[in-house]
Amino acid sequence: MLNIALPKGRLGEQVYGMLKEAGYPCPALEQPDRRLIFENEKAGVRYFWVKPHDVTIYVERGAADVGIAGKDILLEYSPELFELLDLKAGNCRMCVAGPADFRDNRSRMLRVATKFPRIAGDFYAEKSRDVELIKLNGSIELAPILGLSDVIVDIVETGRTLFENGLTVLEEVCPISARLVANPAAYRFRREEIDTLTMRLGEVIKASGEREN
Amino acid sequence: MANQILQQSGEQTEEERLSPEELLLFRLRKLYRQYGYRPYRMSKFEKYELYAGNKDFLVSDRIITFNDTNGELLALKPDVTLSIVKSAQFHVNRVERLYYQENVYRPSGSAHQFREIMQCGLECIGDLDCYGLFEVLFLADESLRAVSEESVLSFSHLGILKSLFHVLDAGDTQQEQLLSLIAARNLHELSALFAARGWEDRLFQDVKALLAVSCTLSHLPGNLEALGLSWLGEGILQELKILAKLSSRTDDRARFDFSVINDIHYYNGLVFQGFVRGISEKFLSGGRYDSLLERMDRKGAAVGFAVYLGLLEQLRQPEETFEADVLLLYDEKTDPEALLDAEKALHAEGKSVSAQRSMAGRYAQVLDLREEACNA
Numbered sequence: 001m002l003n004i005a006l007p008k009g010r011l012g013e014q015v016y017g018m019l020k021e022a023g024y025p026c027p028a029l030e031q032p033d034r035r036l037i038f039e040n041e042k043a044g045v046r047y048f049w050v051k052p053h054d055v056t057i058y059v060e061r062g063a064a065d066v067g068i069a070g071k072d073i074l075l076e077y078s079p080e081l082f083e084l085l086d087l088k089a090g091n092c093r094m095c096v097a098g099p100a101d102f103r104d105n106r107s108r109m110l111r112v113a114t115k116f117p118r119i120a121g122d123f124y125a126e127k128s129r130d131v132e133l134i135k136l137n138g139s140i141e142l143a144p145i146l147g148l149s150d151v152i153v154d155i156v157e158t159g160r161t162l163f164e165n166g167l168t169v170l171e172e173v174c175p176i177s178a179r180l181v182a183n184p185a186a187y188r189f190r191r192e193e194i195d196t197l198t199m200r201l202g203e204v205i206k207a208s209g210e211r212e213n
Numbered sequence: 214m215a216n217q218i219l220q221q222s223g224e225q226t227e228e229e230r231l232s233p234e235e236l237l238l239f240r241l242r243k244l245y246r247q248y249g250y251r252p253y254r255m256s257k258f259e260k261y262e263l264y265a266g267n268k269d270f271l272v273s274d275r276i277i278t279f280n281d282t283n284g285e286l287l288a289l290k291p292d293v294t295l296s297i298v299k300s301a302q303f304h305v306n307r308v309e310r311l312y313y314q315e316n317v318y319r320p321s322g323s324a325h326q327f328r329e330i331m332q333c334g335l336e337c338i339g340d341l342d343c344y345g346l347f348e349v350l351f352l353a354d355e356s357l358r359a360v361s362e363e364s365v366l367s368f369s370h371l372g373i374l375k376s377l378f379h380v381l382d383a384g385d386t387q388q389e390q391l392l393s394l395i396a397a398r399n400l401h402e403l404s405a406l407f408a409a410r411g412w413e414d415r416l417f418q419d420v421k422a423l424l425a426v427s428c429t430l431s432h433l434p435g436n437l438e439a440l441g442l443s444w445l446g447e448g449i450l451q452e453l454k455i456l457a458k459l460s461s462r463t464d465d466r467a468r469f470d471f472s473v474i475n476d477i478h479y480y481n482g483l484v485f486q487g488f489v490r491g492i493s494e495k496f497l498s499g500g501r502y503d504s505l506l507e508r509m510d511r512k513g514a515a516v517g518f519a520v521y522l523g524l525l526e527q528l529r530q531p532e533e534t535f536e537a538d539v540l541l542l543y544d545e546k547t548d549p550e551a552l553l554d555a556e557k558a559l560h561a562e563g564k565s566v567s568a569q570r571s572m573a574g575r576y577a578q579v580l581d582l583r584e585e586a587c588n589a
Contacts, residue, residue: 062493062527080494082472083399185488185495187398188365188470191427 002045002193005059005067007052011090011178015068016047018087018208022200044193056081056181065186066194071176072155076116082187084198085180088205094119094173097162098144098151102170104129111150113143120153123173141165233529234331234522238314240359241333241520245312248352250335253311255296261286263295270295270479270505273319277327291319294336294517298505301338303512308339321523328523334499336517338506343452346483346501347459349516350430353497354466356520357487360496367470368430368485371477371500372449373423373442380444381412388477396474398424416444423471430460433469452482479505483516492527496520537567540576546584555582 004019006012016029024045029038039046050058052070056079059067066084072094074083094116104110106129113134114120124131134149141161143149155176156162156169180201182194231239242252261278268274270292277289290296293315301309314333321328335352337345350368357364374395378388387410394403400421407417419442428436434454437445460467467485475484480500487497499518506515539559543552552568559566559580567576 060493081397083397083402086401183493184472185493188367188488189363189490 001039001041002066002190002197003048003064004045005048005050005055005064007055007068007070007178008049009052011052011070012049012068014089015087015178018089018201018204019045022197022204024197024200059181059183062183062186064183065190066180066182066197068178069181071174071179072116072119074179074181075174076118078118079181080184082182082184083179084182084194085201085205087178087180087201088209090176090178092155092157092176093169094153094176095156095169096123096151096153096171096173097141097156097167097169099166100168102144102151104150111148112153113140113149113151114153115140116153119173123153141167233525237359237520237522237525238333241356242312242314244352244355244359245335248310248348250310250312253297253313253336255290255293255313255315257289257316258287259290259296261288263299264288264291267295267479267505267508269476271319273321273325275320275325275327277318289318290315291317293317293332293334293519294502294505295509297336297517298338298509298511298515301506301511301513301515303339306340308337308341308345311336311338331522332519333522334517334519336515338515338517339513341501341514341516343455344459346516347456349499349518350456350460350467350483350485351463353485353487353499353518354464356518357489357497360489360525361491363490364496365488366467366485366497367473367488368467368483369469369471369473370449370453370483371474371481372446372452373471374474374477375481376442376444376446376449377416377420381410381416392474392477395420395424396472398472400424419444420471426469426471428469429465430467430469431457431465433457436469456483475500477504479508485518487518487520489524489528492524494524496524534575535577536574538564538577539566540572540574540579541566541568542570542572542579542581542583543568544570544583547582552582555580 006016024043026038026040026043026045026047028040029047036049037046048058048064053073055067055069056073056077058064059081060079068087070090110124110129110131111134112120112124112131113136115136117133117135121133134143136143140152140154143152144167145165151170153173159169162168180198187194261276264271264276273291276291278286281287293313297311297313312333312335316329317332318327318329320326321330335349337349354366357366378391383391390406394406403420404417407414419440422440426436434450434457437450437453473484473486475498480502481504482501484500486495489496497518497520499516501514501516503514506513541552541555556566556568
């Protein structure tokens with residue numbers, strides 16, 4: 001039985017759809033109830049719904065063999081996991097955003113508000129830019145509006161929230177999408193199962209790409 | 214099967230009962246001594262400068278430091294290998310075979326808090342040849358088997374990576390990127406990196422093929438030859454052929470896994486990691502580290518590994534635990550001599566006893582010596 005940690009929410013539901021198409025359905029999971037664990041013995045899978053931020057913890061600690069995690073989480077926390085596949089789902093961008101008329105004054109420290117201090121820190125370190133990182137847990141867009149920071153580093157999907165708050169994308173840090181991750185120890189014992197799952201998911205992604213074209 | 218070591222520790226008599234960690238240590242000591250390894254003991258502290266100059270070699274660069282009474286900065290040792298290498302002597306045609314069991318102090322777990330970690334391992338240092346190299350690989354596998362048959366020793370050869378870096382003419386930054394992507398088996402970003410750097414696709418296909426190889430050591434030279442890696446250094450294949458011959462005369466369990474990578478600034482040649490079913494991270498790690506010797510101005514070559522005994526905790530199942538077999542319940546009216554006699558009688562039956570004046574706690578049996586109960 002392969003234990004799979006799915007992120008709760010729209011992305012998890014989308015990826016479950018892909019897993020179902022790849023031959024890993026679980027009818028119990030499709031029922032509207034509040035359970036968190038679902039099993040399909042015939043397909044050899046057990047799914048868990050977990051908070052998106054916690055997927056890598058479940059996989060790293062071996063509670064799940066594989067899981068679906070955003071690239072943002074992988075970059076921010078660098079868990080020791082195998083990253084087996086880009087699922088090309090939940091596509092968005094990690095961006096620097098700020099007021100449209102923002103001009104970086106390099107004679108002073110740049111104040112950056114973010115939920116992702118490591119990603120933001122690495123990005124500015126690469127540019128040798130001296131920054132003060134302000135770690136926030138939500139409503140990041142408020143920070144430049146209230147003068148708490150000069151810019152923000154955050155995930156941008158459509159840019160609508162930024163626009164409605166008078167902000168705009170200034171620079172792209174990196175693209176983000178959902179990734180299939182595996183626990184390296186579990187991989188050593190279940191390599192065939194995990195490789196098969198990876199291959200089948202890869203075929204689903206390819207077929208979906210071809211349909212879109 | 215995964216709990217073999219736990220079950221066996223529980224089967225012993227009271228006098229012989231050892232914790233799983235103690236039982237494993239007992240077995241490993243016996244195994245290492247059989248192969249001529251001598252125990253190596255060291256102080257809990259080392260001069261901080263030993264670690265400060267070699268932080269990349271350590272599992273974590275965070276070290277507990279303190280000032281000695283003479284003002285010298287000392288560290289609670291986070292590692293054992295550096296101390297052993299520091300005192301190693303080189304002699305032609307001779308290797309030093311040493312094993313250790315030590316507590317080390319470094320951050321661990323997802324919270325990265327400092328912990329005391331029980332570790333054992335061995336080092337083979339000196340005029341090392343392929344036989345010594347294979348012996349250590351073999352002992353690493355035997356160390357895993359001492360825990361459970363359901364274990365895997367994965368190995369790779371860093372010479373393959375270095376040959377790849379050479380043919381790609383990869384600089385330091387690109388080498389770091391390649392290492393982290395190969396270690397994560399991240400083919401999609403590797404493919405993007407090759408395309409972005411303008412590296413030949415056939416070389417990406419070689420890396421992809423190497424990551425797909427999963428075979429025992431005895432089959433590895435044949436499989437590498439079948440891949441036709443034109444850029445692979447001839448010396449690597451020769452070394453692997455000698456090791457493969459030796460491996461074919463044993464159980465030949467170790468499996469090639471190109472994603473096994475240790476720090477290339479210290480390690481070279483054979484590297485390996487051990488896994489035990491039921492433990493979520495590597496239980497054993499090691500390899501050949503001539504480069505560390507070179508950095509520490511020591512002659513010769515070295516290979517060794519560490520076994521992370523504390524991880525055995527992950528194999529434990531929740532169990533019914535009692536504070537003692539029998540709770541002897543008494544009150545102020547109970548005759549103390551009767552209480553003592555009752556306790557002695559229970560001890561004679563081989564039971565552990567706790568005398569208490571209240572019912573708190575969990576016990577397999579309760580014997581009530583309170584006056585009310587005796588009169589009832």
